[in-house]
Amino acid sequence: MTALPGRGHALHLLTQMVRIRRFEERCAELYSAGKIRGFLHLYIGEEAVATGALRALGPDDALLCTYREHGHALVRGVPMNKVMAEMFGKQEGCSRGRGGSMHLFDAEHRLYGGNAIVAGHLPLAVGMGLGDQMAGRQRVTACFFGEGAIAEGEFHESMNLAALWKLPVLFACENNGYAMGTALARSESQTALTVKAASYGMPAVSVDGMDVVAVETETRAIVDAIRAGGGPAFIEYKTYRFRAHSMFDAELYRDKAEVDEHRKRDPIPSFLRRMIAANTLTEEDLAHIEAKVAEELSEAVAFAEAGTWEPIEELTRDVYTEVGA
Amino acid sequence: MSEVTFREAVRMALRESMHADERVFLMGEDVGRYGGSYACSMGLLEEFGEARIRDTPLSESGFVGAGIGAALVGMKPIVEVMTVNFSLLALDQIINNAATLRHMSGGQVNVPVVIRMSTGAGKQLAAQHSHSWEAFYTHVPGLKVLSPATVVDARGMLLAALDDPDPVVIFEHSGLYNMKGEMPEPPPAVDLTHARVAREGTDVTLITHGGCLRRTTEAAAALAERGISAEVLDLRVLRPLDWNTVFESVAKTHRAVIVDEGWKSWGFSAEVSARIAEDAFWMLDAPVRRVAGVEVPIPYPTHLEQASIPQTAQVIAAALEVVGHG
Amino acid sequence: MGDFVMPSLGADMERGILNEWLVKPGDAVAKGDIIAVVETDKGAIEVEVWSAGVIEELCVDEGTDTPVGTVLARIRETENPASEPSAAATATPSPPPEPVATTPAPPAPAPSAPAEARGRVMASPWARHLAAERGVALTGVTGSGPLGAVLGRDVPAAAAKTAHPKPDKVDQLAAMRRAVAKAMARSKREIPHYYLGTDVDVTGALAWLARRNASVPPPERLLPAVIWLKAVAAAIRKVPQVNGFWQDDALRLSEPIHLGFAVSLRGGGLVAPALHDVDQRTPVELMRAMTDLVTRARRGRLRGAEMTDATLTVTSMGERGVERVDGVIYPPQVAIVGLGKVVERPWVVDGEVAVRKVMHVSLAGDHRAHDGHTGGLFLNALADALSAPEAL
Numbered sequence A: 001m002t003a004l005p006g007r008g009h010a011l012h013l014l015t016q017m018v019r020i021r022r023f024e025e026r027c028a029e030l031y032s033a034g035k036i037r038g039f040l041h042l043y044i045g046e047e048a049v050a051t052g053a054l055r056a057l058g059p060d061d062a063l064l065c066t067y068r069e070h071g072h073a074l075v076r077g078v079p080m081n082k083v084m085a086e087m088f089g090k091q092e093g094c095s096r097g098r099g100g101s102m103h104l105f106d107a108e109h110r111l112y113g114g115n116a117i118v119a120g121h122l123p124l125a126v127g128m129g130l131g132d133q134m135a136g137r138q139r140v141t142a143c144f145f146g147e148g149a150i151a152e153g154e155f156h157e158s159m160n161l162a163a164l165w166k167l168p169v170l171f172a173c174e175n176n177g178y179a180m181g182t183a184l185a186r187s188e189s190q191t192a193l194t195v196k197a198a199s200y201g202m203p204a205v206s207v208d209g210m211d212v213v214a215v216e217t218e219t220r221a222i223v224d225a226i227r228a229g230g231g232p233a234f235i236e237y238k239t240y241r242f243r244a245h246s247m248f249d250a251e252l253y254r255d256k257a258e259v260d261e262h263r264k265r266d267p268i269p270s271f272l273r274r275m276i277a278a279n280t281l282t283e284e285d286l287a288h289i290e291a292k293v294a295e296e297l298s299e300a301v302a303f304a305e306a307g308t309w310e311p312i313e314e315l316t317r318d319v320y321t322e323v324g325a
Numbered sequence B: 001m002s003e004v005t006f007r008e009a010v011r012m013a014l015r016e017s018m019h020a021d022e023r024v025f026l027m028g029e030d031v032g033r034y035g036g037s038y039a040c041s042m043g044l045l046e047e048f049g050e051a052r053i054r055d056t057p058l059s060e061s062g063f064v065g066a067g068i069g070a071a072l073v074g075m076k077p078i079v080e081v082m083t084v085n086f087s088l089l090a091l092d093q094i095i096n097n098a099a100t101l102r103h104m105s106g107g108q109v110n111v112p113v114v115i116r117m118s119t120g121a122g123k124q125l126a127a128q129h130s131h132s133w134e135a136f137y138t139h140v141p142g143l144k145v146l147s148p149a150t151v152v153d154a155r156g157m158l159l160a161a162l163d164d165p166d167p168v169v170i171f172e173h174s175g176l177y178n179m180k181g182e183m184p185e186p187p188p189a190v191d192l193t194h195a196r197v198a199r200e201g202t203d204v205t206l207i208t209h210g211g212c213l214r215r216t217t218e219a220a221a222a223l224a225e226r227g228i229s230a231e232v233l234d235l236r237v238l239r240p241l242d243w244n245t246v247f248e249s250v251a252k253t254h255r256a257v258i259v260d261e262g263w264k265s266w267g268f269s270a271e272v273s274a275r276i277a278e279d280a281f282w283m284l285d286a287p288v289r290r291v292a293g294v295e296v297p298i299p300y301p302t303h304l305e306q307a308s309i310p311q312t313a314q315v316i317a318a319a320l321e322v323v324g325h326g
Numbered sequence C: 001m002g003d004f005v006m007p008s009l010g011a012d013m014e015r016g017i018l019n020e021w022l023v024k025p026g027d028a029v030a031k032g033d034i035i036a037v038v039e040t041d042k043g044a045i046e047v048e049v050w051s052a053g054v055i056e057e058l059c060v061d062e063g064t065d066t067p068v069g070t071v072l073a074r075i076r077e078t079e080n081p082a083s084e085p086s087a088a089a090t091a092t093p094s095p096p097p098e099p100v101a102t103t104p105a106p107p108a109p110a111p112s113a114p115a116e117a118r119g120r121v122m123a124s125p126w127a128r129h130l131a132a133e134r135g136v137a138l139t140g141v142t143g144s145g146p147l148g149a150v151l152g153r154d155v156p157a158a159a160a161k162t163a164h165p166k167p168d169k170v171d172q173l174a175a176m177r178r179a180v181a182k183a184m185a186r187s188k189r190e191i192p193h194y195y196l197g198t199d200v201d202v203t204g205a206l207a208w209l210a211r212r213n214a215s216v217p218p219p220e221r222l223l224p225a226v227i228w229l230k231a232v233a234a235a236i237r238k239v240p241q242v243n244g245f246w247q248d249d250a251l252r253l254s255e256p257i258h259l260g261f262a263v264s265l266r267g268g269g270l271v272a273p274a275l276h277d278v279d280q281r282t283p284v285e286l287m288r289a290m291t292d293l294v295t296r297a298r299r300g301r302l303r304g305a306e307m308t309d310a311t312l313t314v315t316s317m318g319e320r321g322v323e324r325v326d327g328v329i330y331p332p333q334v335a336i337v338g339l340g341k342v343v344e345r346p347w348v349v350d351g352e353v354a355v356r357k358v359m360h361v362s363l364a365g366d367h368r369a370h371d372g373h374t375g376g377l378f379l380n381a382l383a384d385a386l387s388a389p390e391a392l
């Protein structure tokens, strides 16, 4: 049993999860209104993972994510204004509007995307870890990916390389049970992901991704070990996405009942209940948080709305580094 | 005659071929329960069962290679890769295996695999989901590369590809799936050898394929209003390309504009242009012009995305320029 | 043992296709015999052998594309150097003559009329193709394209003259064009041209020719071109510095006078084969040689030496109605003579204005090889020769 957080810590965790939830709900609405386009992959139901796990990282550690990364960006500290502006494609966005929902970048916060080729960023994480190791830096590179990525060759190649060279890389697998419409059991011969990971000779643990406290505790332990020079590690967060894979998804592959069952484990109310039971937080705390988040959100939407479109004359900007610019 | 969507036309061909030949099967990511990322195989799992409508893990290199292997032992696999962007993970299998096995074996084995993939921009999917890699595949001897632009071809070319003894890559432009068109009754067979004159004209030849046909035809219509008669070629088969039809048309109009969504440099349009310069040089009354992708990874916002791919107005402008009305 | 190798039939020839063997192992060959047909950029060319003997072995199959210098056949040499090269060449049966265009001097390898002297005519490929097909000189055509470029649509309007038959292959034309392009580009790149020109009264010469033609049977009648060529040869005898080659940074004069003489081919393209020993032959012989050469050029059966050994080229634009032409020298030659159209002009004769037949003659000289002074002497000698045709 993991130790429960104190009040300040708990307020932080709750606030982050609520920020993600409300932000994404608003994104779904804005998508329907045509303000956000392209693919929109929502993280709703999975908030505890980014919220808990990212607390284990220091500001110098690097972070790589998939296209389902709005939560990671917000928790990491990328201002909501900039994230929302990016969703709109405005040049005030964190990737100057070029990336959109799937490609949130913020080098200052060491967020290296927003990567939309499944498993394509795993080798990058290996290389970043290699660079840090060679330069003698004590940084950790955390790479988040869905369980769907485990079927790709790049996952296996990356795991092997990282383990072979004892690189400071955290392989953070967000197992929400489905890769688009394909359930884990339909895509993996071995569904125990830690068994696969362990075969590469690295520590591999599995944690309940609906429990933000467990996520944070387990992640911290494993990140500390990596930072201490223990080489790479794998962590599986068992979670569930409550919504469709992206906005276009008839969800023919799962029952409503199954979704409803998982909704009962919604990480936000369950955390709040535990904290109230422990007398750490109150309902009023939540109300207060909601109010603050609503304010932040409406400001972010206003900021994005007021944002500007990059001039077409600049279309070919940033294809190459402009020397001296 | 009935009206069907491009997606339905693809599905028609999938169903017909699966009914006609039990060696035919479909595999790819989410082709079964999900119904296909562009819903082409919706309902087929129920009709043909899991053995023939196979959901695969995210293992592009693995399952494309498996399709090639199954073809080697007499199956007729249709492998669906969600988009051409992900096919890059399977490029090794397609180029080093599918395209070479017949030749390397001295003609002893052949690879009747059909690989379908969506291509193209226009849905604001940004720089990892929007590109057109036709140039990669058309570069490779041993592959046949198709680019249907009509519902008749969407169905007919898939069926013809299944009858072909060699590996065939089919590009389905994602912007076409909802397009409606007339499907004659009974649906006609099509060949994999000819380009199609989509519109006849005498002043300039507009050469295109797949997703760019619509804008090119729009441009031809607009040109007609200005008294310029543009011939539109729908290439259909990108490799081996029907150069005769191209040269014949250029010999008639003496002017060519190539419209292709891929990047201009070293691209598909570059080859078409080079061949015209080489083999139809003496027919030209004006330099060949290309309306093609701008040299930039495709950006997310719609105004920048559209600015990076061919637009009707650009086709019109290029045509006006070569006919000397620019 | 002698080797018969793929000959270099021009400075720009790197390879050729052995089209046809005209001999087989065991055949005896004399020096100068034509033993093979080679396909080059410039068309099919008959190549002669430079030693006498018996063919031992044919080393290359018909249809093989081979680099210059490759051994094509081995010849066991015999002691007898009996036959003269020219005799051997004349002994070769020439193909049945075809009707030849009435004039033997179509556009020269590098015609460039005054209008385009400052730059080349801008014309689209299609316009060039049409012009070549219809025998239209682009120089005179008004272009409707960008920067005044001549487009395909401009050509039919300008095509007053009857069209030549259509070319069967665009490719051949393209190859020919490339060959001309290469030689001409090299010329303009390397040769510092100087240009001289003067009008010459040819009334007397033409009158003499008319009288002469009236008095002989048709086979012996001559075209004016024969007189012009004989006159050029006579002028060369007086001023030999214009006859030869610029090679290895030196002028190498030629004793024989082989005049290159442009022949336009059906469907476009042109070659400038050489008429050999123009000074040695009688006008009637020359007339026959010319007819033969045009016929063979148009059938693609020129001999290798004819393609390469002209010592000076004569270009005539008269038939195109052009009054003046300043040519581009065909490297490695060092001069080109341009003949314009014969026109009637007011001309002062013995202090009186009279109407005379006048032709503009020009000389483009290679300034590395000789100077304008030499060129001037040459043009004067040419004018003199033209005024005394009987002496030719």
Ligand SMILES: Cc1ncc(C[n+]2csc(CCOP(=O)(O)OP(=O)(O)O)c2C)c(N)n1
Pocket (backbone or CB within 6 Å): A066, A068, A116, A117, A118, A119, A145, A146, A147, A148, A149, A176, A178, A179, A180, A245, B029, B058, B060, B082, B086, B089
């Ligand atoms: C190489 C590659 N293949 C296919 C896709 C299309 N695709 C996007 S997300 C996805 C499912 C990925 O599932 P998972 O890794 O479990 O992550 P989740 O979406 O569940 O977060 C697929 C198939 C892709 N983006 N990249």
